[in-house]
Structures are given as structure tokens and as C-alpha cells.
Amino acid sequence: MRVGQDGSRSVIGPDACDSTPAAVIVTHGPQHRITYRNAAHREMFGDHPDPLGAPLRAFLPGTSGTSGTSGASGTSATSCTSPTDFSEVLDRVLATGRPEVLPAAPVRLPGSGAEGEPLRHLTCALSRLTSADGSHGVLAVMLDVTEQVAAVERIRVLSEQRRLALLRYASLVAAGSQAIWVIAAEGGVVERSPGWELMTGQTWEEYRGDGWVEALHPEDRASVVRDWETALVEVPARFTTTYRVRMSDGAYRHVAVEAAPVLDRGRVLEWVGTCTDVEQEWQETRRDELIARAIAATAGIAELDELLAALTHVVVPAVADSCSVYLLTEALPHPDGTRSAERVVATTRPDLPELPPHRVEHLGPDGPLLRAVEHRSPVHAVFPAGRPPPELAPSDAEPWLPPAANSVILLPVVVEGTVAALVTASVSGDRTPLGQAETELLGLLLERAHAPLGRALEYQRTKQVALALQRSLLTEPPAVPDLEVAVRYRPSNAAAQIGGDWYDSFERADGSLVLTIGDVTGHDLPAAVTMSQLRNMLRGLALGRQESTGSVLRRLDQSVQTLYLECTATCVLGRVERPAPGRFALQYSVAGHPPPLLVEADGTSRFLTVAHGPLLGLAPDPHYDTVTEELPPGSTLLLYTDGLVERRHEDIDVSLERLRRHAFDASRLPLDAFCDALLAEMPAEDSDDDMAVVALRVPPSVPGPPGGRPERGDPDRQG
Known part of the structure; x- marks a missing residue:
């Protein structure tokens, strides 16, 4: 072939392209009659005996229509490409001389099988040729690109599958x-x-x-x-x-x-x-863990302080850096609108300054603590570290917040419709401030512990009622012209203990002075109620008849065994009489109670142990000795309950001897100071019982010299 100036090609010689692997065919004229076909074309479309001169449509895809047209041998090529489009391309190349390409045209070649067989894909390049006489034809070069098309399709399918997989993965990940x-x-x-x-x-x-x-x-x-x-x-x-x-x-x-x-x-x-x-899930897990810890920490605890301390140790440091609990010790506010609250627990993170665990706070009418109590709703505040607003911590008030606090929650605890306690929690420094989640968590912790907390607080209130009842009965002694009488009472240091101690002193119509002291077994409200009834009953019996103290105790014991079947009590009943002017004598009886102590003016001290008798309510047919003891001028008589002498892990004889020596040391003090000195010698933390004291001092027969004192006896001499 040769290429003309217009881009046309002319045939150089026959069979010039037989060795080319592509199928080549040459046509001439507007009918596109075949003038040449190479071996590759014969192999692709069939080897016909004499195809030369036949129209190209019998041997090119798309020229025979959808049903195919017989060629010289009767075979056909069925195209999936529009025959009209292909004919137009042939005509256009012949007319214009501009080459064109039909890429990867799908074709069903002769002998490729039924309709269901895979198609072949041919890429056809068409260009115009010019013969020696100046006439024109078309050169068609066809390559079978079926494998390449299949590979591209496989790549396309894999790419689409990968794209869909990535979309599915992204959707799945985004959903969670x-x-x-x-x-x-x-x-x-x-x-x-x-x-x-x-x-x-x-x-x-x-x-x-x-x-x-x-x-x-x-x-x-x-x-x-x-x-x-x-x-x-x-x-x-x-x-x-x-x-x-x-x-x-x-x-x-x-x-x-x-x-x-x-x-x-x-x-x-x-x-x-x-x-x-996962904030919600984290909060729920945290809540469940803390509630479980609170339940475990408070299991089996009845003491109020221990229960509250256990709860605060759950809160600190898991929820807050500091947690305190205040008990409202008064049911009603003061006339000026303030209320008192006792801080009974204060737990703080170890690296922060501690707050005193025991302190009485006066809640001002405009303060946050009282606001939380009165509104029965939490108070929550967030502020710069160490700079609480004035409404939370006035400058003239005692600090109740840690110095570096940045937020605080005040949570009232309501028991049976009454605010019985107030819980405060705070965090400090750079720690994330407390928020609504922590407020709700504290409420849940207290709610889960509400039953034991309610029982403990109710017991505290019961004790307050019992103490009020007890103190209402512990009256001031009568004013007797020639005798001094002093009384003291100190309740138990144990929060859960309600004592049954009582004392009484009154003057009879005959001028004698009755002194009595006792202790009902038990440490609860019923014991306090029984104590009040026994005290009043004994007063009535001692006033009613002129009989010995032993007879009075016997009748009291019979009443106890009739009215209080499971009650036992101890008692000392004494009657101070005047056998002669300036002389005093004590008639007394003892019902299982520690013996009276007599300290004479010279310091000689001794216990009055002659009178004996069983506990009230114990013996079926009780008998109580009646003993009369002279009271020397200037002597001091001491009646007391066992709380004054008993100490844990100490023999009672050792305790009594210690009391005798202390009484000797204090005997020259005024009577009120004498009583205070004896109570001071028994530290509150060493006793789990109440203490009651009745002291009587007999006047000296002859006044001593001004500023002088009589000689003292030997403190080891018991008389």
C-alpha cells in the first residue's frame, strides 16, 4: 500500500497482509465489494472458495442485520452492533477519507454456537484506500479483543464489589x-x-x-x-x-x-x-458498681456514725474529693430563722486538707445549707477553684468547704417526710466539676441505703426523745436550809445507747430528806419509759407511809414484778433524818446497786456496805436490809450509778477504789465542784453508760477559823 496526500491508501500488492495476526479485508467502490482478505480473516469468518467480489456485509459484523446474511459459503456473522450504524461508518470513511474505529464491538461469529453462547468482541479500524485508477475502497483491520474485554469486565466487577463492600463497611461502622x-x-x-x-x-x-x-x-x-x-x-x-x-x-x-x-x-x-x-453506658456501669459497694459497705451496720462513714468512703474518691454528713439535731428552726446541724462525718481525699469530723454548724436563713433543707431539693454549684461565691461561703462564716473546691452538691436526706440529714460533696483543683450525673448518683446511693440510714436516724431521734423524757424527770434538788444537795447527769457517749439511770430528791412532810438513785436494765426507749414510771412510783411509796426504807423497796419490788414482768432494776433509797439538833443520820437500803460512799470531814472515806438486797424484779420473795448510818459534821455522802465507776476490761473493785481516792482528793471542794471533779475523772470515751450522781453535804458542827481548814486524814484509811 501507499498513502496519498489526502490520507488515502493504495494497494501495494496482493497477499501483502497474509502474515498479519489481525483480520484484514479490502473493499472497492460504494458497494464495498471485497477485493482482498488475509488468512486471519479467513480463519475468523470462515474460508470461502471465492469471496472476492462479494459485498463486505457478508463478512463484517453489523452488515447482515440481527439474523445474519449468507455469504459465499452460506455461513453468516450475527452482530450485536446496529447494521445501519456500521454501514454509515463504511460510507462515511469512503466518502470523507477520514479513518474511524469501532472499539470492542460485540459479535457472534459463524460457528460460535447457539444464542446463549458468549459473544466475541472485535475492534475494527477502517480507512480509505485509493487504487491505481484513482477509484476508492475501504481497508478494514479487525482484532479479536474478547479476552481483553473480559479482563476489563472482571476488573470492573471486582472494583464494584469492592466499592459496595466498602460502602457496607462504612455504613456498618457509622451505625455503631x-x-x-x-x-x-x-x-x-x-x-x-x-x-x-x-x-x-x-x-x-x-x-x-x-x-x-x-x-x-x-x-x-x-x-x-x-x-x-x-x-x-x-x-x-x-x-x-x-x-x-x-x-x-x-x-x-x-x-x-x-x-x-x-x-x-x-x-x-x-x-x-x-x-x-458511651457516656450513658459508662455512667450506668459506674452507678451499679458504686451501689453494690454501698450495699456491701453498710451491710449489718446499726451505728449511725459508722453507717454514714461507710457511705462517705464509697463516695470519696470515686465520686468526690470530700463528703460530709450533717444531722439536724433540732426539729424546728430557732426564732431568728436559723437552725443547728451537727457534722458527724467528714471524709476527704488523703492529699487534701481534712475537715473536722465533728462540728456544729449554725445554718443561716439565707445560706445554702438551710436552703437545701427547707426546699428539700439538691443545691448544685460550679465555680473557679478556691473561689466559691459569697452565697455559698460568706467571708465572715466558718469554712465548711475544702479550700480548693471547684463545685459542690448539697443533698438533703428525707426520712418519713422530715429532712433528717444533709450530705455535702465537693471536688477540688483541676478535677472535672460535679454535675447532674453525680447529683443523681449520690441520690441513688442514699436511696439504696435508705432503709439502714432511716433505721439509724430513727434510733437517733428515739434517743433524743428518751433523753428529753429522762431529763424532764431529773429535777433540781430541793433547797434545804441546813443541808447541801447537788445532782449531775451525763448521758452515754455511745450514740445508740439510751440509759435508764434516774435520781430523785425531795423533802417529806416530817422534814426528812429522801435521796434515791437507780438504773433500769436496758438501753432503749422502753427502758427510759420504765425508768420514769419506777421513779414516780418510788416517790409515791416513799411519801405515803412512815415505814423503813427496806419496806418501801419491798413494796416497790412487788409492784415491779406485777406490772413489769421482764424488768429488773437497781436502786439505793436513803432518808436523811435529824435525831437531835445539829445531828444527821442516814437510813438506807440497797437493791443490787453500788454502795453509797461516805467521805468525812477529815478525808476518811468508806463505802456503806452493810445493807444488802437483790435487784428489783429478780427475787420472788425479796427482803431488803434497813441500815442507819450517822452522818458526821462536814461529811459528804455520794450516791452514783455504775457508769461513774465501771471501765471496760477493769475489775469492779479496782474501779470502786479509784472512785474512793478521787472523792478523798476532791472532798474539800464546794459540793458542785466536787461532783464535776468526779465526772471529769471518768473520760467520756472510757464509758458506754450513763452517769448519775447525787451528793449530800452535812454542815460542820463548829465553823473553822477564818481561812483555815481542819487537818486531813490519811487517804488510804477507809474508816
């Missing part, structure tokens, strides 16, 4: 997370994460690389970075962790992180991970 991120093999975010931006408010420039760490809570950063660096080195199949992230609104929430390495032949290409907001 809020942010998807990609980190390089050596660390550092390398792709944008719209979810992270929406969650945290960080821009791409802010969180790329290691900038995402700035969105973590300061308390979590070090541990998260350490764990992540370990994962980059060890390459676990799955990396999980949970930490707090600052959200776009500035609040911190817990997120769960899951990440996995993308591996290629064992080499890490990158890491893909997700972040999911």
Missing part, C-alpha cells in the same frame, strides 16, 4: 460509632474524620498528626498516649480503650475506641479505628 479515623503505621492521624470534627469541634489542622490528644481529658492523656504507643509497637489484632473527650460544647464524655491494624504480608500499612460515645 460517631467517628472513623485513620492513623499512620508509625502514629499520627493522616486522613480527615468528619465524625471527629463534629464530635469535638476540632478542625483538621488542629487534630491532624497528634493534635487529637489535645481533645482528651487532662487526667486521661498520659495513660492513653502510653497505651497507644505500646499498641504501635506490639501490633495487637484489636486495640480497645475508653477515655474522656472534650465535646464541641466543652463538656467531657466517655468514648469507647476500637482500632485494628491494616496489614499487607505482615507489614502494618495503617490503623483504622472508631470512636463511640
